[in-house]
Amino acid sequence: MPSQPLDRIVANARLQGRDGQFDIGIASGRIAAVERRLVADAPRLDAAGMLMVPGLVETHLHLDKCCIMGRCAIHHGTLVEAVAQTARAKAEFTPEDIAARATATLRRAIGYGTQRVRTHVELDPGIGLMGLDAVTAVANVHAHLVDVEICVFPQEGIHNRPGTEALLRAALARGVRTIGAAPYCDTDPRAHIATVFRLAREFDAEIDMHLDLAEGARGMNIGEVIRQTRRHKRGGRVTVGHMTQLSYLPPARHAILAKRLADAGIAVTILPATDLFLMGRSATHAVPRGVASAETLRAAGVACSVATNNVLNPFTPYGDASLIRMANLYANVCQAATPAALAACLGMVTHDAARVMNLPGYGIAPGNTADLVALDAVEEAEVVAALAEPRWGIKAGRDTFHRPAVTLFPR
Ligand SMILES: [Zn+2]
Secondary structure, three states: OOOOOOOEEEEEEEEOOOOOOEEEEEEOOEEEEEEOOOOOOOOEEEOOOOEEEOOEEEEEEOOOOOOOHHHOOOOOOOHHHHHHHHHHHHOOOOHHHHHHHHHHHHHHHHHOOEEEEEEEEEOOOOOOOHHHHHHHHHHHHOOOOOEEEEEEEOOOOOOOOOOHHHHHHHHHHOOOOEEEEOHHHOOOHHHHHHHHHHHHHHHOOEEEEEEOOOOOOOOOOHHHHHHHHHHOOOOOOEEEEEOHHHHHOOHHHHHHHHHHHHHHOEEEEEOHHHHHHHOOOOOOOOOOOOOOOOHHHHHHOOOEEEOOEOOOEOOEOOOOOOHHHHHHHHHHHOOOOOHHHHHHHHHOOOHHHHHHOOOOOOOOOOOOEOOEEEEOOOOHHHHHHOOOOEEEEEEOOEEEEEOOOOOOOOO
């Protein structure tokens, strides 16, 4: 029995990796008890056997440049075109515009059960700190519904865009905890990587890089990132996103690299929607998928997440900010089919994603913040395979959203 009075009990919930049903006692915004049956004088919210997760974790989402397809054109669907089209649209961004689009996407994510977000915000001499300020304000407005961590990054390069490093420095000096990168957009990718590591060390920041987003296995930069991670002793605090070139490696080379990533403490985020859209453009038929599989990485001990990346822009002209849909897309592309493989896909938008971001106190366990999302499914595999709907959420003990089930009318 819990030692303190409970504010409410979430009753009859299923939990990831455990059999049967549990009652979850909440007191002062925290989980006070998780037991088979809690008897206490507190209001009971019946989960009716639904699977409860500690909120979905979005490790990679661009809120500043979402929802701009109405102002962009896609002719080739390549990375180069996406960067150019977005740069052109960005020149017209205003704080109000960024805030409105970021709000719409963040609210959709919340309604789909996301409770933690790492959002990448672009800095360059054109946009300055406008995106950072606007997204920070949106995050503050929604702080009771979702925890937002901002990652500032130089989408258009550092060494080819003088002034960018000073902006990164200014953002980090303000207390931004994470710095990103896009080495493939710089005239000097290695110097780009070196600068980001140097800044991360100076400001004691986490690193989350866009990396090796290309077709074929030639010219990968992951070796340099491993070297810099060791040199700057940043193991456990570096994530690389995309890594589409991994999907072009023969299995033996892939396995060796997975072991090196695990040993160096580098996490990997897979962004299936963007990678499927941008990769394979050089093929005329039998188009390669260009999505890295997490299977070999996970087997080697690498922390892996699946994330949304872009929503309705030239990098990904689709999107609803649903992480369960993204887990389903990843499962489909990478042919995850067994109950364990499908459950692992849910793990990559929950516990493993929390591991990628080094989130403390994540999980449905006594002492942790009472963050709960009810998924309309009995088993983990079913969530991913059948796109289970999130029904309701609780953050720090308070209700955050409610998504009613469909009602069909009788004859
Ligand atoms: Zn990205």
